[in-house]
Amino acid sequence: MQANFITIGQLARRTGVAVSALRFYEEKGLLDPIRTSGNQRRFLRGDIRRVSFILIAQKLGLGLAEIEEQLASLPQGRNPTLADWQRISRQMRVEIDEKIKLLNRTRNQLDQCIGCGCLSLEKCRLYNKDDNLGLKGPGPRAVLD
Amino acid sequence: MQANFITIGQLARRTGVAVSALRFYEEKGLLDPIRTSGNQRRFLRGDIRRVSFILIAQKLGLGLAEIEEQLASLPQGRNPTLADWQRISRQMRVEIDEKIKLLNRTRNQLDQCIGCGCLSLEKCRLYNKDDNLGLKGPGPRAVLD
DNA sequence: ATGCAACCTCAAGCTAAGTTGAGGTCAAGC
DNA sequence: GCTTGACCTCAACTTAGCTTGAGGTTGCAT
Numbered sequence: 001m002q003a004n005f006i007t008i009g010q011l012a013r014r015t016g017v018a019v020s021a022l023r024f025y026e027e028k029g030l031l032d033p034i035r036t037s038g039n040q041r042r043f044l045r046g047d048i049r050r051v052s053f054i055l056i057a058q059k060l061g062l063g064l065a066e067i068e069e070q071l072a073s074l075p076q077g078r079n080p081t082l083a084d085w086q087r088i089s090r091q092m093r094v095e096i097d098e099k100i101k102l103l104n105r106t107r108n109q110l111d112q113c114i115g116c117g118c119l120s121l122e123k124c125r126l127y128n129k130d131d132n133l134g135l136k137g138p139g140p141r142a143v144l145d
Numbered sequence: 146m147q148a149n150f151i152t153i154g155q156l157a158r159r160t161g162v163a164v165s166a167l168r169f170y171e172e173k174g175l176l177d178p179i180r181t182s183g184n185q186r187r188f189l190r191g192d193i194r195r196v197s198f199i200l201i202a203q204k205l206g207l208g209l210a211e212i213e214e215q216l217a218s219l220p221q222g223r224n225p226t227l228a229d230w231q232r233i234s235r236q237m238r239v240e241i242d243e244k245i246k247l248l249n250r251t252r253n254q255l256d257q258c259i260g261c262g263c264l265s266l267e268k269c270r271l272y273n274k275d276d277n278l279g280l281k282g283p284g285p286r287a288v289l290d
Numbered sequence: 291a292t293g294c295a296a297c298c299t300c301a302a303g304c305t306a307a308g309t310t311g312a313g314g315t316c317a318a319g320c
Numbered sequence: 321g322c323t324t325g326a327c328c329t330c331a332a333c334t335t336a337g338c339t340t341g342a343g344g345t346t347g348c349a350t
Contacts, residue, residue, distance in 0.1 A: 009296065019297090020339055028337090038346045040297055064337070096252045100245060107241045154326060164327085169308055183316045185327055209307070 005042040008033075015051040022051070029068050030054060053085070060092045061099070150187040153178075160196040167196070174213050175199060198230070205237045206244070 012019045025031045026041070031050065033041040050071070057067045070088050157164045170176045171186070176195065178186040195216070202212045215233050 007296080018339080021337080023298095024338060036346085038297085039299095040346065058337095063335095093252065093256070096248060100248050100252070103241060103245050103248070107238065107245070111238070152326075163309080165309055166307080168328095173307090181316085183327085184329095185316070203307095 004044060005034075006045060006047075008041045008043065011043050011047060011051065014048050015055070017051060017055070025051075025054065025064070028064050030064065030071060057088070057092070060096065062092070149189055150179075151190060151192075153186045153188065156188050156192060156196065159193050160200070162196060162200070170196075170199065170209070173209050175209065175216060202233070202237070205241065207237070 006014075008019050008022055011017075011022060015022075017025075022031065023041075026033065031043070031047060033043045033047070036042055053071070054064075054067055057070070058064075062070075074084055151159075153164050153167055156162075157167055160167075162170075167176065168186075171178065176188070176192060178188045178192070181187055198216070199209075199212055202215070203209075207215075219229055
């Protein structure tokens with residue numbers, strides 16, 4: 001009777017994910033196994049692929065909540081197919097491109113900083129780059145007097 | 146009084162960092178103010194620069210523990226000077242370069258994946274490109290290594 | 291019918307980088 | 321000397337992604 005259902009331990013061995021993590025994924029809505037009469041989880045073989053998807057998406061920097069959204073957007077909660085994966089991975093590519101751009105900008109500014117060494121909150125372009133750590137109100141003034 | 150000492154509130158206003166965060170930094174060993182007879186903290190003016198250093202290093206992806214190490218490596222626990230900053234920032238540049246390379250590789254593999262869609266843990270080069278992304282976004286990514 | 295590995299739930303703990311709140315004290319201006 | 325705002329400590333809470341442990345049950349092989 002090995003056909004369609006596998007235990008949580010088998011899924012763990014097949015994916016390299018800890019049993020506790022799989023239970024955690026279920027809790028978060030990323031997996032939805034059926035139960036035996038004795039309340040043990042039984043997963044579909046296709047869930048191996050579903051877990052693979054989770055792992056790969058995580059590598060690309062998506063959080064579990066975002067992954068859950070992607071999975072939930074699939075019709076009838078089915079596991080991701082080739083077309084789904086292509087759609088989602090194209091979307092992820094955009095995000096990776098943005099991260100690379102951000103890091104490149106940071107690096108360029110760091111190069112300027114190496115020569116500068118000002119450590120000034122007011123002047124340092126690296127520090128003032130984009131997000132404003134509460135720069136409202138009185139705000140930080142020059143570091144050097 | 147133009148004295149050498151400033152209160153925690155002044156330091157907070159000058160750096161844009163919340164008072165609670167400054168106390169937290171002290172707890173972590175990044176700051177070490179003296180105390181008045183009434184047990185209030187008094188910081189050196191130079192600590193404004195020290196906090197700037199912390200903020201900039203954080204922007205570059207260092208955790209507080211790493212920053213603390215860098216600061217602790219300074220002779221006599223003095224605040225960072227131009228030369229210190231240059232040494233440390235050159236070191237950080239190397240790390241940023243590595244992150245960029247890793248992301249570029251990931252992106253290239255993702256491009257292959259878009260055409261492939263295998264989602265196989267055995268075959269997917271994206272998943273099996275084993276070195277864990279040094280990309281530690283928000284939250285601990287502790288266990289996937 | 292028994293042994294035992296694998297399973298179950300629920301609660302608590304961990305890391306990171308702080309924030310929020312309660313309850314109390316200090317310092318300085320009037 | 322009183323009031324008030326800034327300060328103090330300590331504890332608990334936050335998000336994310338899990339792990340660990342206690343204490344109990346199931347399912348399969350012998």
